[in-house]
Amino acid sequence: MLKYIGKRVLLMIPVVLGISFILFTIMEFSPGDPARIILGDYATQEQVDELREEMGLNDAFLVRYGRYVLNAAQGDFGKSYRSNSPVVGEIAARFPVTLKISLMAIMIAVLIGIPVGIISAVKQYSFADILSTMAALLFTSIPAFWLGLLLIMFLSVQHHILPSVGSDTWKHLIMPSLSLAAAQMATIIRMTRSTMLEVIRQDYIRTAKAKGASSRRVVFHHAIKNALLPVITTVGLSVSNLLGGALIIENVFGISGLGTVMVNSVKSKDTPLLLGSVMFAAVVAGFVNLGVDVLYTYVDPRIKAQFVKKTKRQGAGT
Amino acid sequence: MGEHLLEIKDLYVEYVTDDAHVYAVNGIDLFLDRGETLGLVGETGAGKTTTALSILKLLPEKVGRIAKGSILLAGTDVTAASEAEMRLLRGETVSMIFQDPMTSLNPVLTVGDQIAEVLQLHKKYKDKAGVEARVDEILKMVGLPPERKQDFPHQFSGGMKQRIVIAIALACEPLLLLADEPTTALDVTIQAQVLALMNELKQDLDTAMILITHDLGVVAQTCDRVAVVYAGEIIETGTVEQIFSGDRHHPYTVGLFQSIPDLKKKTRRLHPIDGLMPDPTDLPSGCKFHTRCPKCAQVCMERRPKPWEEDGHIIRCHLFAKGGPEA
Numbered sequence: 001m002l003k004y005i006g007k008r009v010l011l012m013i014p015v016v017l018g019i020s021f022i023l024f025t026i027m028e029f030s031p032g033d034p035a036r037i038i039l040g041d042y043a044t045q046e047q048v049d050e051l052r053e054e055m056g057l058n059d060a061f062l063v064r065y066g067r068y069v070l071n072a073a074q075g076d077f078g079k080s081y082r083s084n085s086p087v088v089g090e091i092a093a094r095f096p097v098t099l100k101i102s103l104m105a106i107m108i109a110v111l112i113g114i115p116v117g118i119i120s121a122v123k124q125y126s127f128a129d130i131l132s133t134m135a136a137l138l139f140t141s142i143p144a145f146w147l148g149l150l151l152i153m154f155l156s157v158q159h160h161i162l163p164s165v166g167s168d169t170w171k172h173l174i175m176p177s178l179s180l181a182a183a184q185m186a187t188i189i190r191m192t193r194s195t196m197l198e199v200i201r202q203d204y205i206r207t208a209k210a211k212g213a214s215s216r217r218v219v220f221h222h223a224i225k226n227a228l229l230p231v232i233t234t235v236g237l238s239v240s241n242l243l244g245g246a247l248i249i250e251n252v253f254g255i256s257g258l259g260t261v262m263v264n265s266v267k268s269k270d271t272p273l274l275l276g277s278v279m280f281a282a283v284v285a286g287f288v289n290l291g292v293d294v295l296y297t298y299v300d301p302r303i304k305a306q307f308v309k310k311t312k313r314q315g316a317g318t
Numbered sequence: 319m320g321e322h323l324l325e326i327k328d329l330y331v332e333y334v335t336d337d338a339h340v341y342a343v344n345g346i347d348l349f350l351d352r353g354e355t356l357g358l359v360g361e362t363g364a365g366k367t368t369t370a371l372s373i374l375k376l377l378p379e380k381v382g383r384i385a386k387g388s389i390l391l392a393g394t395d396v397t398a399a400s401e402a403e404m405r406l407l408r409g410e411t412v413s414m415i416f417q418d419p420m421t422s423l424n425p426v427l428t429v430g431d432q433i434a435e436v437l438q439l440h441k442k443y444k445d446k447a448g449v450e451a452r453v454d455e456i457l458k459m460v461g462l463p464p465e466r467k468q469d470f471p472h473q474f475s476g477g478m479k480q481r482i483v484i485a486i487a488l489a490c491e492p493l494l495l496l497a498d499e500p501t502t503a504l505d506v507t508i509q510a511q512v513l514a515l516m517n518e519l520k521q522d523l524d525t526a527m528i529l530i531t532h533d534l535g536v537v538a539q540t541c542d543r544v545a546v547v548y549a550g551e552i553i554e555t556g557t558v559e560q561i562f563s564g565d566r567h568h569p570y571t572v573g574l575f576q577s578i579p580d581l582k583k584k585t586r587r588l589h590p591i592d593g594l595m596p597d598p599t600d601l602p603s604g605c606k607f608h609t610r611c612p613k614c615a616q617v618c619m620e621r622r623p624k625p626w627e628e629d630g631h632i633i634r635c636h637l638f639a640k641g642g643p644e645a
């Protein structure tokens with residue numbers, strides 16, 4: 001198992017390298033001179049040229065990329081062009097808010113999505129099922145930012161229940177988390193419903209009933225564990241999606257999290273900050289998915305068996 | 319109430335789906351006494367599994383339903399029983415060995431837990447130790463080492479899974495065991511072992527059994543009585559002697575026996591009964607076998623034959639119906 005985890009972590013390196021190279025190239029071709037941005041409009045051309053030389057911006061493209069990678073490998077992700085503070089510190093300051101709304105969102109999505117999906121499947125074609133299927137369809141189709149705006153309009157502007165901007169208290173985080181959660185919740189509902197429907201048609205469910213198990217026991221003891229296996233993967237993917245969604249939602253709600261950092265660093269051509277934050281997000285997503293896969297092996301004995309050393313036991317005759 | 323352990327009277331079962339109305343069982347009568355074994359034989363799709371599921375009242379929800387008839391099991395009318403009443407019967411009074419052992423076990427629970435469950439559900443033992451001891455005992459009985467109870471189904475071979483399925487079915491020592499082709503998924507040597515095992519257990523526990531099979535050889539070895547099912551009807555039933563060596567038979571039974579390849583007689587044809595079983599969504603009128611019957615007469619196409627009976631040997635065929643055709 002440890003060997004597998006090690007392999008997966010090593011595999012993240014080429015992914016991160018690829019991401020950094022692509023971003024580095026895009027930033028290279030986008031207009032604007034970082035030295036000019038740092039010094040501002042009033043600096044003279046000589047000052048700009050001097051800074052360019054100092055920052056090594058006149059070197060060849062690959063030389064600069066190589067230098068960035070070598071430094072990054074040693075933990076030095078450079079300084080933000082705009083604030084002149086280390087990228088690492090900048091990310092450390094901004095990430096906690098993003099983490100908070102993402103965690104809240106995923107909790108909302110899972111805690112509502114899974115039970116609703118299960119009820120939907122167990123009571124197939126009932127009113128509750130039709131309602132939840134329709135809600136799921138609605139939430140997948142609504143863009144998160146629009147839902148965010150609707151929430152602001154309704155809960156902040158009209159009824160003054162929740163604050164619309166900022167991230168000072170947990171109350172500030174409710175609406176961003178809700179808007180972020182909606183689409184993931186819809187995906188989890190649909191996934192849970194369909195795997196659950198699949199599972200309750202299996203032969204082993206009939207076996208359980210033939211033993212005299214009640215329908216409640218059949219659902220909770222026999223069906224759920226089987227049905228949730230594929231859902232775990234969906235939840236893992238949801239986390240990656242959330243990180244992307246946070247980028248937009250943070251801007252809607254004026255929260256200065258990792259997403260806002262990314263958007264602003266693109267605007268100000270702040271290559272080190274952009275690369276740092278995107279690579280960080282990629283690594284986080286990578287670890288979440290790894291975590292999900294590890295969790296999977298603990299829930300599903302068939303997959304666990306591939307990792308646990310086989311203990312040879314005596315079989316039963318033939 | 320009834321003197322028999324199981325008595326099925328005039329049972330009709332239908333499957334209603336969006337695109338078809340399947341008449342799976344069409345007027346089955348049968349009975350079974352304690353400790354007796356009845357072989358249920360017939361082609362694929364004849365309605366054997368459907369009959370067994372009806373006894374458990376486990377027909378697929380919303381799709382399958384008992385349209386008519388009664389099933390009396392140990393004094394309870396299954397067709398009228400509530401779900402709560404059925405739960406008490408299932409696993410304790412009647413249990414079933416399902417057709418496919420590969421998919422009949424829950425992949426995420428250990429086999430020990432799956433055997434223990436039926437004991438716990440019917441509160442057979444006061445404490446956990448009692449249950450565990452019984453699990454060990456029943457595993458030994460079916461020839462598996464008790465240490466393997468912590469293993470999951472995927473760690474067992476097909477034959478071993480079948481033994482586990484049998485262990486679950488027998489754990490509570492039911493009065494009636496429904497064995498749905500318990501050996502078809504197994505290879506020949508294991509088939510013999512499993513059958514021997516079931517026979518042994520049956521004798522030890524005095525369990526009655528309905529054995530569903532395609533294999534007439536198995537029937538001859540294990541059964542007391544036989545019922546031949548065709549298109550959801552029992553067209554002939556009697557003791558093993560009456561069916562295997564009597565001289566009066568339903569033409570379908572005759573065909574069924576001829577379809578066993580006989581090494582001595584050098585029969586060339588493997589399927590002496592021409593044609594296929596009628597489509598259960600569109601059954602023929604009269605005797606359902608008339609479309610394939612070599613002795614088909616005018617009356618066979620028009621009316622369902624009345625049963626002919628002699629010493630419990632029953633044949634539903636116009637060739638024997640003395641009292642005239644059924645209205």
Ligand SMILES: Nc1ncnc2c1ncn2[C@@H]1O[C@H](COP(=O)(O)OP(=O)(O)OP(=O)(O)O)[C@@H](O)[C@H]1O
Pocket residue numbers: 333334335340341342360361362363364365366367368369378381382417598
């Ligand atoms: N869930 C279902 N929905 C619709 N039709 C069904 C369903 N289950 C069974 N049937 C139909 O009912 C008829 C009887 O099926 P059944 O499973 O009882 O046959 P069987 O005698 O057990 O056959 P086999 O020997 O292949 O197991 C078949 O025509 C089958 O297609």
Ligand SMILES: [Mg+2]
Pocket residue numbers: 366367368417498
């Ligand atoms: Mg069957």
